[in-house]
Amino acid sequence: MAVIDTSTTTYTGSTLRPFLNAERIVKRFGEHRAIDDVSLAVGRGEVISVIGPSGAGKSTFLRCLNLLELPDSGALAIGNEEIKFEEGRAPARAQVARLRRQAGMVFQSFNLFPHLTAAQNIELAQKRVLGRSADEARERARSLLDRVGLAAKADAYPSQCSGGQQQRIAIARALAMDPELMLFDEPTSGLDPEVGAEILTVMRELADSGMTMLIATHEMEFARHVSNRVIVMVDGAIVEQGQPEQIMTEPKSERVGRFLSAVLGR
């Protein structure tokens, strides 16, 4: 297996100062290094697909970026907020909150609040976190539901919605917080391919609107056509990254080639 130096990850995004900068992130679960010294810089408006075999650490890495998993070491800067991680020392809650404020997260299992309607799901954090009025929050919820094509489902409970509808509601819920960055953790993995396509359509529109996006995904076609950078993770490390077309057609490392030929069926 080719050894690739990931400590000097090249920054291929825009020439501006990166909006997100993760430096030498390490996350251990017991003895296992789930994220092994990963660095990544993301420019505003970049759409990055994170691909790789199951268990490679894609989800864990994304979860480290909004601190659902607390890294053991390394540093993370999003916007003007920066946190250095040290083992056994939890960052201040207020700082965690400020960092999370900038990133919206969409989960594989949707994680909608089952006791609230679609609209209420989208309104809750607007009111509690951003301090928006009930009217303002409702107005925003309606317009976002409209944007993801679910205006008619405003008063439906999650259990009355299909998986694809639930995921679109979850995307609207995250967008309602006006995040600068959206993290997608395998958003279509729990869905039928056909249903997944409607999620990908929403995500493509979001990408076209200039949203900065990081997407852990197995959707190679989406990675190829919508993202402007593809990152390949294996065993908790970034083994290769670059233009989608280049990664897909002429991967540098043998390991990445093997992974791609398996998923692309070549």
Place this chain on the structure above:
Amino acid sequence: MGDALLAIALAAGMTILLTVVSGAIGIVLGAPVMLLSRSRFAPLRGLYWGFVHIVRGVPTLVWLFIVFFGITQLGITLGAVTSALITLSVIAVASMAEIYRGGLNAIKPGQWEASAALGLGQFATARDVLFPQLFRAVSPTVATYLVGLIKESALASTIGVAEITFVAGLQVQYFGEGLTFFAFAGLMYLALSVPLGALSRGIHARLTRRYAVL
């Protein structure tokens, strides 16, 4: 005879008072107390375990005697009704906290993650996400506990609180006919607990009709 039965029936008011007050206090205060068990701070978690085990590890009857007779030694005199209310309420708080803690298993980890990712604070997460789902999940268990509480309130008769059992006992002392009066007392308890069970099933069905919590 008719008057004696009427007296027992009227004593149901005291049984209801004991049950409703201590049940309500348990349902409300049990929630924040349960949160102690999830605290980041070990001393608070220790406090929770100490409270729950001590309160629930001692028979209700013994607590009643400690509160009613024991506290007098400290120079504080509590009436029988007050003693019974305090005892049953504190036990209800500990019991409800444990019921809520068990109900947490019904809430998927993704609910906390979604709340955190949205930036909801601990308080908002507990109030707007956790408890509404928790109450729905545990409502049948709570109903069972409340039915148990109706029956447990009979223990207050031992310190002279004029509830159903106590008043029935008085009638037996005056008139004899133990079977008649205590059987009537039993009917009174049934008249309270059977509708409560039905009511709670109705509430649970309403709460969960539109969505599946579990």
